[in-house]
Amino acid sequence: MKHSISIDTYECNGCGSCVEICPEVFQMDENGEKAVVVNPSPNITAQVEEAAAYCPSKCISYVHDQP
Numbered sequence: 688m689k690h691s692i693s694i695d696t697y698e699c700n701g702c703g704s705c706v707e708i709c710p711e712v713f714q715m716d717e718n719g720e721k722a723v724v725v726n727p728s729p730n731i732t733a734q735v736e737e738a739a740a741y742c743p744s745k746c747i748s749y750v751h752d753q754p
């Protein structure tokens with residue numbers, strides 16, 4: 688099954704928590720102000736779920752696309 692993951696960059700406060708938890712999917716942008724998704728269709732691992740759960744702005748979302 689395919690997935691897609693995204694960040695609402697308006698809501699992102701740049702805390703870096705998601706990057707610490709799951710750097711394979713999330714990195715900070717070149718200014719270090721917002722997180723960006725570097726792997727937009729990852730397998731949804733425990734780390735991805737944890738990053739979304741711990742995001743203080745609740746701005747990480749992922750959907751399970753139809754195969």
Ligand code: SF4
Pocket residue numbers: 694698699700701702703704705706713721722738741742743744745746747
């Ligand atoms: S955890 Fe959420 S608020 Fe913090 S950098 Fe990542 S997306 Fe932005």
